[in-house]
Amino acid sequence: MDPNLGEWLNLVVRWTHVITGIAWIGSSFYFNWQDSHLHPPEAAREGIEGELWMVHGGSFYRAEKFGVAPATLPKTLHWFVWEATYTWVTGVLLLFLVYYLGAKIYMVDPGVSDIGPGAAVAIGIGVIAVGWFVYDLLWRSPIGRTPVLGAAIMFVLVTAVAYGLSQVISARAAYIHVGAMLGTIMVVNVWVHIIPSQRQVVAATRDGTEPDVARARAASLRSLHNNYMTLPVVFIMISSHYPATYGHPQGWLILAALSVAGMAVRHTFNLRNKGRAALGYWISGAAVAGMIALVYASAPQFESDTVDTDEPVAFVTVKAVIDLRCVPCHSAKPRHEDFDKPPEGVAFDTPQQIKTLAQRIFARAVVSETMPLGDETGMTQEERDLLGVWVRQGAPLE
Numbered sequence: 001m002d003p004n005l006g007e008w009l010n011l012v013v014r015w016t017h018v019i020t021g022i023a024w025i026g027s028s029f030y031f032n033w034q035d036s037h038l039h040p041p042e043a044a045r046e047g048i049e050g051e052l053w054m055v056h057g058g059s060f061y062r063a064e065k066f067g068v069a070p071a072t073l074p075k076t077l078h079w080f081v082w083e084a085t086y087t088w089v090t091g092v093l094l095l096f097l098v099y100y101l102g103a104k105i106y107m108v109d110p111g112v113s114d115i116g117p118g119a120a121v122a123i124g125i126g127v128i129a130v131g132w133f134v135y136d137l138l139w140r141s142p143i144g145r146t147p148v149l150g151a152a153i154m155f156v157l158v159t160a161v162a163y164g165l166s167q168v169i170s171a172r173a174a175y176i177h178v179g180a181m182l183g184t185i186m187v188v189n190v191w192v193h194i195i196p197s198q199r200q201v202v203a204a205t206r207d208g209t210e211p212d213v214a215r216a217r218a219a220s221l222r223s224l225h226n227n228y229m230t231l232p233v234v235f236i237m238i239s240s241h242y243p244a245t246y247g248h249p250q251g252w253l254i255l256a257a258l259s260v261a262g263m264a265v266r267h268t269f270n271l272r273n274k275g276r277a278a279l280g281y282w283i284s285g286a287a288v289a290g291m292i293a294l295v296y297a298s299a300p301q302f303e304s305d306t307v308d309t310d311e312p313v314a315f316v317t318v319k320a321v322i323d324l325r326c327v328p329c330h331s332a333k334p335r336h337e338d339f340d341k342p343p344e345g346v347a348f349d350t351p352q353q354i355k356t357l358a359q360r361i362f363a364r365a366v367v368s369e370t371m372p373l374g375d376e377t378g379m380t381q382e383e384r385d386l387l388g389v390w391v392r393q394g395a396p397l398e
């Protein structure tokens with residue numbers, strides 16, 4: 001695709017994706033918040049379990065929650081399904097635009113495995129599709145009756161998927177596919193469990209029959225799963241900006257650790273909503289301590305096996321490596337067909353540009369090895385070590 005058209009399409013789809021995602025997660029957070037702030041009405045009213053007064057934008061609002069479905073339903077009843085659906089549709093479009101159309105640079109990494117772009121895309125789509133069925137079967141099975149056990153098994157399975165993907169496709173694609181798999185599970189939960197159960201309750205109310213309690217209970221468990229998956233999924237969606245996470249040699253473990261932190265924070269809110277705030281704060285405190293430990297535990301290690309660290313590395317050698325491996329993309333006029341301007345505005349045409357970005361070069365090409373993108377230009381270990389030693393020596397231009 002024409003790079004300029006590609007960039008605009010990417011912008012429009014991503015913009016829509018973020019907005020629909022905010023609408024979806026925002027309304028879900030809002031209902032959670034409402035549920036935890038309802039109080040029994042001051043003057044008791046038939047069927048009303050709790051009420052909530054709010055002021056927003058200069059107007060007053062009163063929300064009422066019915067203990068069971070009201071005796072008669074109004075003509076218009078609002079559903080919350082399109083936010084999730086559009087978030088998913090735009091997410092899939094974005095996955096195609098960035099990762100599948102650009103599979104050669106975004107999906108594969110010869111430093112990870114030598115599968116081709118087609119196989120990588122097939123694996124990615126397969127994981128997203130199969131993920132839902134495995135998840136759904138797990139929770140329909142007897143294990144589903146013990147939520148804590150089910151959640152533990154889920155966590156192990158998702159971590160295994162992250163590990164497995166990280167052994168075959170690029171680190172960045174591995175992360176995004178775990179996110180896409182979880183996001184798909186959340187949306188299909190809405191389509192297959194949550195909305196149909198609500199429809200059944202509405203129909204039962206209209207016909208004056210008994211609602212299907214077992215089904216409603218199953219749906220509310222799925223809703224709770226979505227609630228806990230939200231924070232990890234949002235992290236994964238922004239993870240491509242943080243090569244220190246996905247680009248770490250044990251990136252899958254970092255993903256698992258950050259997911260635990262995200263779920264712990266979510267749990268704190270849920271506990272607070274149940275009036276057990278103190279326990280929640282301990283849990284979040286532990287999550288924060290864990291994240292601080294993670295920052296240190298995951299600090300990049302650099303050891304040069306191929307280049308003598310005591311010998312000064314000449315800049316001409318560094319420049320030759322960068323010209324060969326980076327400049328095809330990172331130049332004011334890139335030679336690479338997928339780019340018509342330097343990615344992220346990063347160009348290595350002059351010695352000064354290279355020196356200014358020495359620390360980023362170190363982060364991307366030496367420790368996380370997330371550059372060259374998809375290792376398109378086939379960088380060798382010796383070249384990475386060379387850049388690393390040069391940066392450690394203070395990135396001299398002499």
Ligand code: HEC
Pocket residue numbers: 105240243322325326327328329330336343344346357360361364365371372373376377379
């Ligand atoms: C095939 C094209 C391509 C090649 C070759 C390439 N890059 Fe990149 N680079 C990109 C793209 C696309 C981005 C933006 C996406 C991203 O940050 O992952 C990027 C972003 C960057 C950034 C800015 C983001 C940040 O983390 O600071 C740096 C620095 C960088 N590359 C360094 C390098 C170095 C060093 C090399 C050579 C060893 C290199 N790149 C080779 C495509 C390439």
